[in-house]
Amino acid sequence: MKLLKSANECLELLPAAPIIALHSACAEPQSLLEALLAAIRSGASPLSGATLYALTYRGAGSPPPLYADVELLAECKLHLKSFFPHPSLRQAAHAGLVDYVPASFSTVPGLIRRGFLKLDAAFLQVSVPDAEGYCSLGPSADYAEALVDSVPLLIAEMNRQMPRINGLRVHIDRFAAVIETDRPLLEVPPLEAGELERRVAANVANLIGDGATVQLGVGTVPEQVARLLKSHRNLGIHGGAITDPLIELLESGAVTNQNKPFDKGKSVTALLIGTQRLFDYAHEHPAIELQGIDVANNPAHISQLPNFVSVNSAIEVDYWGQVNAEAIGDWQLAGVGGQLDYVIGAWGAENGLSIIALPSVTVKGHPRIVPHLKASTPVSTPRHLAQVIVTENGVADLRGKSLSERKKLLTQLIS
Structure with missing residues (x-):
């Protein structure tokens, strides 16, 4: 597959200080995020100053997401805008480093399609393609279809452990680049009621x-x-x-x-x-x-x-x-x-x-x-x-x- 690249090769496709939307909740693309943050931490990277749009959800007591890096956020090497802040962002939020975007969920895809969010790229996590070349979006349909329709640069983390869920799909050819991974998805355990x-x-x-x-x-x-x-x-x-x-x-x-x-x-x-x-x-x-x-x-x-x-x-x-x-x-x-x-x-x-x-x-x-x-x-x-x-x-x-x-x-x- 010609689209297959390393994570670092994918990052080379991004403009300086890119504005990136992330696939959300349990479908957050962890390997792409790890590569992006490592590049920013490495020093004089053109990716420094990146802005991430995220819909965060974690289980009670879960560790903070990768992008809740207080040091990077405080130094303005990374900016975080969230449609749904979560307690796992507590440390960054208390430091005033999480920028909340108030929006009812039903309106978020429209914000993307109508250009109110100026996005350079989107990171999605998808399943391996089926016989027709279509990938499942796994456990998160969220605003992914709007990203597929509107964002100029789509980069996929194709995870062999991603489930195929009926509903929205995206053809592999829509992506500018794809990395292959084989890792468990983020999990959120059920809550015990008192x-x-x-x-x-x-x-x-x-x-x-x-x-x-x-x-x-x-x-x-x-x-x-x-x-x-x-x-x-x-x-x-x-x-x-x-x-x-x-x-x-x-x-x-x-x-x-x-x-x-x-x-x-x-x-x-x-x-x-x-x-x-x-x-x-x-x-x-x-x-x-x-x-x-x-x-x-x-x-x-x-x-x-x-x-x-x-x-x-x-x-x-x-x-x-x-x-x-x-x-x-x-x-x-x-x-x-x-x-x-x-x-x-x-x-x-x-x-x-x-x-x-x-x-x-x-x-x-x-x-x-x-x-x-x-x-x-x-x-x-x-x-x-x-x-x-x-x-x-x-x-x-x-x-x-x-x-x-x-x-x-x-x-x-x-x-």
Whole structure:
């Protein structure tokens, strides 16, 4: 294959101080990143000053990603712009070295296609090509299709251990260069729920009826909800991420995806965020399909799913129903991600329901249902779009409620 090169030969194709978008989450191209960072650290490299756009996700307690190099970032030899900051970036973020790009996930591909992000190149990780020359994007469809359509220079890390997931593909000839690797993918282990999270999840599961199409966000409570839906019937899955706990749900027979007007028989997601077990399960699975976040997260698309239920987490909710799912103080802990996409989609869906679920207190006992958000705190879901808030103490349905009525309902969730 003429496209095959060494990692250093690939780097020679880049302009000075390049602006590069990275394939995200478990599909981050580790070998290409290692080569890029090694070149920058080596000294007078024309690649010094590179900017990386990333959608970061790691498991709780995971080491920081390769590009969270505080020394390189502090010396401006590397710049990091993130669509979804993660706690694994904590050290760099606290030093003010992570530049957050606020954007609902559904809008990110449009930012790329319409030229609002000036990208020189993209690093993708793909499977080996099939007989027709097409490579799978593995566990991350994310914004990869927009990169393939719009970025002038595509460089691929072709990993022999990359699973083939149904959905988006890219022909090998679209790449300017390819390196071959044979290494495990990044893994994100499932989260173990504590007593409070289990009680929250039980309250959420009771709100989900048979025949619903469900979106479960990433986090302890949504993952626990997946474990509690196995006795349901004729569920559908349409969301931004599938995690390990959904394997048991899919295997239980509770999910048929037969009530959806499109994608019948298929669980649709933009990302697989989990362990090798999940990757092996999804490999060539006929009932799992990855779609880009401009489709999987598109509110107009979601609104066509009757009985759609979205379940997402939050850091805190105030008495008006404003939801903060992003920050603790001045620390940008996460991003808005797909939460607002699914909240809006649920409003448009026939019998749709949007649930924000969280324990009423932190592990240190501080309340998470608060009188008001602090002045510098971002609002991830505004009060006029919030529907149902759930804690371990009950359910507050805010739809059609005045501010005083909301305060009364939400304070009842504290204890």
